Amino acid sequence: MSFLRRYYWGILGGVLATYVFSLFHAYVGEEANYTIMSMEMWQRQIFRSVVALGGVGGRPPLYNWLMIPVARLVGWSQVLLAARLVTLGATLGTALTLGWWARSLWPGVGAGKLAGLLYLVTADVLFYRGWLAYADPLFAFFMVLSAYLLWSAVQRRNLFWLFLSLWVIFASYLTKVMTAYAYYGGIWLVLSSQRSGREFLWSRRALGIYVLGLLPMGLWLGVVGHQDTLQVTGQLDDVSNKLLSLDDLSAWFLKLGEFPLSILAGLLPSSLWALWGMTAQRRQGIPWPMPVKLLSGMALLNFLPYWVAPYSAPRYVLPEYGLVVLVATYYLTHEPVLFQSGILRPERWVVGLALLGLGVSAAGYPLYQQRVRGDNYARMATQIEALAGPYPVYTLNWTSVGLSVAALIDSRHFGRPAIVTPPPRFADGLVIAETPRDLPGDGWAELEGQAEQLILICRGKVCAAPFFHSGRP
Numbered sequence: 001m002s003f004l005r006r007y008y009w010g011i012l013g014g015v016l017a018t019y020v021f022s023l024f025h026a027y028v029g030e031e032a033n034y035t036i037m038s039m040e041m042w043q044r045q046i047f048r049s050v051v052a053l054g055g056v057g058g059r060p061p062l063y064n065w066l067m068i069p070v071a072r073l074v075g076w077s078q079v080l081l082a083a084r085l086v087t088l089g090a091t092l093g094t095a096l097t098l099g100w101w102a103r104s105l106w107p108g109v110g111a112g113k114l115a116g117l118l119y120l121v122t123a124d125v126l127f128y129r130g131w132l133a134y135a136d137p138l139f140a141f142f143m144v145l146s147a148y149l150l151w152s153a154v155q156r157r158n159l160f161w162l163f164l165s166l167w168v169i170f171a172s173y174l175t176k177v178m179t180a181y182a183y184y185g186g187i188w189l190v191l192s193s194q195r196s197g198r199e200f201l202w203s204r205r206a207l208g209i210y211v212l213g214l215l216p217m218g219l220w221l222g223v224v225g226h227q228d229t230l231q232v233t234g235q236l237d238d239v240s241n242k243l244l245s246l247d248d249l250s251a252w253f254l255k256l257g258e259f260p261l262s263i264l265a266g267l268l269p270s271s272l273w274a275l276w277g278m279t280a281q282r283r284q285g286i287p288w289p290m291p292v293k294l295l296s297g298m299a300l301l302n303f304l305p306y307w308v309a310p311y312s313a314p315r316y317v318l319p320e321y322g323l324v325v326l327v328a329t330y331y332l333t334h335e336p337v338l339f340q341s342g343i344l345r346p347e348r349w350v351v352g353l354a355l356l357g358l359g360v361s362a363a364g365y366p367l368y369q370q371r372v373r374g375d376n377y378a379r380m381a382t383q384i385e386a387l388a389g390p391y392p393v394y395t396l397n398w399t400s401v402g403l404s405v406a407a408l409i410d411s412r413h414f415g416r417p418a419i420v421t422p423p424p425r426f427a428d429g430l431v432i433a434e435t436p437r438d439l440p441g442d443g444w445a446e447l448e449g450q451a452e453q454l455i456l457i458c459r460g461k462v463c464a465a466p467f468f469h470s471g472r473p
Helices: 002-006 008-022 031-044 062-074 076-105 111-120 123-129 136-156 159-175 179-192 195-201 204-227 229-244 249-266 270-283 290-308 314-334 346-371 375-388 400-412 460-464
Strands: 393-395 429-433 443-449 452-459
Touching: 002 008, 002 346, 008 076, 008 111, 008 123, 008 346, 031 062, 031 076, 031 400, 062 076, 062 136, 062 159, 076 111, 076 136, 076 314, 076 400, 111 123, 111 314, 123 249, 123 314, 123 346, 136 159, 136 179, 136 195, 136 314, 159 179, 159 204, 179 195, 179 290, 249 270, 249 290, 249 314, 270 290, 270 314, 290 314, 375 393, 375 400, 375 429, 375 443, 375 452, 393 400, 400 429, 400 452, 429 460, 452 460
Parallel strands: 393 429
Antiparallel strands: 429 452, 443 452
């Protein structure tokens, strides 16, 4: 631990450099979903609902609200950078929140600085989740901040902090989905398991705060939910399908074993130290400290639904990462003797991950995108623009490849209307499709770019290019 304290700022600088390099990678996965929404929302001046490929509604818009002013600042041609800057801000915000939380729990031992650093070097966060332009990091930031405020409200018997925690969890809902309130409920239940927590959280004054704190959610659903029913029904359908749709029993049993292992691996090194510390104390007959009991209980209770659900993904449990980081922080600062052997030494893990992350971000990932996938999206977009010429481009391709290419074309020509799904009747134009049979056309062609392919369907004068086959396949 003395090594980490001595070289803390140098290590932190290397970790932050990793995130900075990551900002400039090509599109990854479904990032284009969010950049497309932001561009179309601004073009059409619709802000209470998201807009994608001409369709209105479907999910809450807070991530896009934050992305739009950043995109206007850096330029719409750099909208992916704007989206990742918002994500990085959320990741750093989560690290700071965990730092405040740890310092309030264990003052005077450097727990605050350590907790923030541990979150930033968490494998899944450092290599992928902490910079990716998805809503999940912002979603997790508000959930962790709300949990910290709720915890502090109980410790301080402070109704204002309780009120703030409810408004922050509303911001989390506005970022993605209503399961934010289920997470908040799990934190609330664990804190209520203690007598002091019950006395505060179940008091009459607290009940009045709950009404005021839930008011924004009620108003939002009453006003926006009435106009954008898909924002409500779509979320409910999505959650119920993932929690209840069990189609393959064998795949579900496999997932029950694989999912926790993948989460523990993504949570390295904190998961290693948290489990080792708790196991060591149990073997020695030492009771776990109350903060460790509560934090681990919160993490487990909120993890269980995603574990048993037929479908889930690591990004859904990103808010629980911070709780495990706090448990690991306790053991590293209070039981350092447990981690003096080779594989457990914290400086080896932290420095090793910092160096590996820097190498992957600065060289490994760019090389992968150049050789396999990523950089090819820009080349495919250029080819499509050349083939379409002055005629419009439409899309029926909702894959990550199709969305990435459409987003690049939109951002390059932000002064023109964004790409949308094709209207029922159009005479001249080019459609980005998944198969040649997606739409009747006068010709079609397959556009290949390294490991990815797109189908292009043409109508009218665009089909004059020799690139296209005549008629249907």
